[in-house]
Amino acid sequence: xxxxxxxxxxxxxAGAMLEALRGLGYTTAAALADIVDNSISAxxxxxxxxxxxxxxxxxxxxxxxxxxxDDAELESAMRLGDISPLEKRDRTDLGRFGMGLKTASFxxxxxxxxxxxxxxxxxxxxxxxxALAASPEAGWLLFEGPSPxxxxxxxxxxxxxLGTLVLWEILDRIVxxxxxxxxxxxxxxxxxxxxxxxxxxLIQDPNARLKILLNGKRIMPWDPxxxxxxxxxxxxxxxxxxxxxxIVEVECHVLPHRDKLSPAEFDAGGGPEGWTAQQGIxxxxxxRLLVAGGWLGLGQGRAWNREEAxxxxxxRLDIPNTADAEWKIDIRKSTxxxxxxxxxxxxxxxxxxxxxxxxxxxxxxxxxxxxxxxTVEQAWxxxxxxxxxxxxxxxxxxxxSAVLDxxxxxxxxxxxxxxxxxxxxxxxxxxxxxxxxKETPQTGFVGEPSEKVVAVLKTIYADMIGRxxxxxxxxxKMLAVTEPFQNYPGLxxxxxxxxx
Ligand SMILES: Nc1ncnc2c1ncn2[C@@H]1O[C@H](COP(=O)(O)OP(=O)(O)OP(=O)(O)O)[C@@H](O)[C@H]1O
Ligand SMILES: [Mg+2]
Numbered sequence: 157x158x159x160x161x162x163x164x165x166x167x168x169x170a171g172a173m174l175e176a177l178r179g180l181g182y183t184t185a186a187a188l189a190d191i192v193d194n195s196i197s198a199x200x201x202x203x204x205x206x207x208x209x210x211x212x213x214x215x216x217x218x219x220x221x222x223x224x225x226d227d228a229e230l231e232s233a234m235r236l237g238d239i240s241p242l243e244k245r246d247r248t249d250l251g252r253f254g255m256g257l258k259t260a261s262f263x264x265x266x267x268x269x270x271x272x273x274x275x276x277x278x279x280x281x282x283x284x285x286x287a288l289a290a291s292p293e294a295g296w297l298l299f300e301g302p303s304p305x306x307x308x309x310x311x312x313x314x315x316x317x318l319g320t321l322v323l324w325e326i327l328d329r330i331v332x333x334x335x336x337x338x339x340x341x342x343x344x345x346x347x348x349x350x351x352x353x354x355x356x357x358l359i360q361d362p363n364a365r366l367k368i369l370l371n372g373k374r375i376m377p378w379d380p381x382x383x384x385x386x387x388x389x390x391x392x393x394x395x396x397x398x399x400x401x402x403i404v405e406v407e408c409h410v411l412p413h414r415d416k417l418s419p420a421e422f423d424a425g426g427g428p429e430g431w432t433a434q435q436g437i438x439x440x441x442x443x444r445l446l447v448a449g450g451w452l453g454l455g456q457g458r459a460w461n462r463e464e465a466x467x468x469x470x471x472r473l474d475i476p477n478t479a480d481a482e483w484k485i486d487i488r489k490s491t492x493x494x495x496x497x498x499x500x501x502x503x504x505x506x507x508x509x510x511x512x513x514x515x516x517x518x519x520x521x522x523x524x525x526x527x528x529x530x531t532v533e534q535a536w537x538x539x540x541x542x543x544x545x546x547x548x549x550x551x552x553x554x555x556x557s558a559v560l561d562x563x564x565x566x567x568x569x570x571x572x573x574x575x576x577x578x579x580x581x582x583x584x585x586x587x588x589x590x591x592x593x594k595e596t597p598q599t600g601f602v603g604e605p606s607e608k609v610v611a612v613l614k615t616i617y618a619d620m621i622g623r624x625x626x627x628x629x630x631x632x633k634m635l636a637v638t639e640p641f642q643n644y645p646g647l648x649x650x651x652x653x654x655x656x
Contacts, residue, residue, distance in 0.1 A: 170294075190489060192355070203366070211331065247477070354448070439475065533553055617635065
């Protein structure tokens, strides 16, 4: 009986509550990542994940060599709401809500068994939604030991001295009607690519602290930033800002253009969702990825979308677990939102990165500035007016000016020709091709053998030295900043002082 006359005790009904918690919206991969988070927080160096196909009796298990739990700790781990999200957490803890083990598991299965070894003793407890549904009056019945008949699935725990095994059985949310072994294999692939991404920093180098094996195969990291790639376009200096809840760190990246990557690298670089979807901000918490791209509702005026043109922009953002509330981390560890106070700072950094990425995308890997900071002599100018943009050939470009200077009585004809070219730029065609192929058409001699570039270079170079009387050194200096030859500094430098 409740002693307070104005209040009632209204505990939830166990079965109904657990059924309701199944609908939090985890994907299988995200749910499993939540289980592995616990292993990592427990200091595990090896996590073995096993998907075992046996039709409706299929199961999934996660075995770790972390610190393990004694009987009381295991009971607390199985209990819902045993630790408040308000409690201070160890700096390296990946948990927050005291719920993940349960909510992630029930989102996929109806029977959750956890066995753990610590101090030479093994404990095993089990939630069974079917049993709770069968006797609704029984309350929060936590069973001891494995479900009869499932003992063999827990056998691996007897092989270790310290660690934990989490077993999912009755995978009603995975093995639905018509689901076959092949679907299960596809699921394993999805889990692999998700894990390669969310844990990439923890499994990065070959001697990494952590190894995750999926059905015996080691998961290799997927690095969204192509760290150390020779063709890497741009890394920003690391920016930091201090808030009440800790330090936030940002590093912006512009990835190499497709032309600078091998087909295999390009394919891998796209990540689980592909280049366009994987652009944007990557939020990490204790080096574990929470959010894989997107622009978090940032933008001036209208929120930025993930667009083709910005697909080379990826930004690393690190938050500490002390900032969980401020960043509105969710139980699934799949969303986080920048606090209002940080939006302007982030918008500026992201805007700069997006602009750089757009240029690399548009110019196929060669943003206009050249080394040394000068600007490049462009062949095309864009004239913007209230009625729209016009593309004009720049008469100052060395080749164009050479032709105009030497045209003599043909000058009106040459000018007429340039005008015709300007007025018939196949803009719609280019635009359609770009949209269809998700790639700007080839320009700037991309894909052409160097002899072809050299042939054109030589003609212009001879004109600069012969007709214009430039010194070879000055002619080369100029060519090095003339479109499109700024992309071929080696070929420019290789021109003979005495042109043929
Ligand atoms: N593999 C494991 N090894 C050791 N302890 C574990 C393991 N899994 C869970 N625990 C213990 O059980 C507790 C509850 O886990 P659970 O995932 O439900 O919540 P959490 O990790 O604290 O927070 P969150 O809901 O954010 O994941 C953990 O705090 C941890 O103490
Ligand atoms: Mg957890």
